[in-house]
Amino acid sequence: MTFSDICVIVVPDKTAYEKYCADAKWNKLIQQLTYGEASSQSVTLVANEQVSALYTAIGEENLKLVYDLTINGTINGADIYIMRNKMTSLRILDLSKARIVNGGGNYYQDHTTQNDTLGANAFRELDLLQVKLPENLKSIEHQAFDMCYYLQQIEIPEGVTSIGDYTFNYCTALKDVKFPTTLKKIGSGAFSRCENLTKIILPIELETIESGAFCDCNHLKEVRFPSGLKYLGYSAFMRCYDITDVYSYTIEPVVMAEGTFDAEIVKKAMLHYPLTSKYNYYTNGGWGEFFYMEEFNEPYEYFYLNNDYILNDDNGGAHPMWISTQGEV
Secondary structure: OOOOOOOOEEEOOHHHHHHHHHOOOHHHHHHHEEEHHHHEEEEEEOOOOOOOHHHHHHOHHHHOOOOEEEEEEEEOHHHHHHHHHOOOOOOEEEEEEEEEOOOOOOOEOOEOOEOOEEOOOOOOOOOOOEEEOOOOOOEEOOOOOOOOOOOOEEEOOOOOOEEOOOOOOOOOOOOEEEOOOOOOEEOOOOOOOOOOOOEEEEOOOOOEEOOOOOOOOOOOOEEEEOOOOOEEOOOOOOOOOOOOEEEEOOOOOOEEOOOOOOHHHHHHOEEEEEOOOHHHHHOOOOHHHOOEEEEEOOOEOOOOOOOOOOEEOOOOOEOOEEEEOOOOO
């Protein structure tokens, strides 16, 4: 019998766990074994500068057994170090009611925590399946989830304004991302190689999509750019060969760096532009490269040149734009 590295084997109780550990065959899988009451933990912490509060709350011998962890209270670098290096069975992490604060030493190489920031490389290369981030988070720094190959979904809380470079690079199982309305910038390579990403809601206040942000997202078929967008970086959608439709909701074309889309994409995809703006796109150095163009009249009352809002004529409210494999709006 064989199990993948991501598999966690939960047995009924501690007695059964000890028997499995003593068995010659099962002992080879000891790093993947846990038991019922130890596998799920909910703790309330007060960050400690000297010793990890998480270590103290759960205990050294139980750290490797925790599959599902919920944390309330404050955590710092010492606690993230424990999650990164000592909790080998951790797959589901709920930090929604936790707050990241300064202190606790280095959690990864020379990286330390800062208030309300998920630091660089914080959960890089961990076998996480699901994560809920702190509700008061303001920023996610580079490579925070880089190469978390099994991460399936992530919700980025309201208040976050930027996602760092390569934050979700190589999260190849990622299928669902929820962005906050406060987001202004998506960094270089932030979602590169997320080959199973099926849909993304781009918030209307988003201003910048940096180079390679969504390159190699092979399942994206439709891209819709919100009215607040100001810049599209080099190779932002490179090798997204399944894209068939690109919608832009600004009368004046967004500044687009060279190579935002592959030549193959601009030759086959349809560019949809707002009413009255054909000449602006047709003569633009980047957008004008699309072979196929047509105007569209979506159910919005107004298009703005330099405004963060689009009005929905059903209820007058701001309406998010979709990137989707299903063509959803």
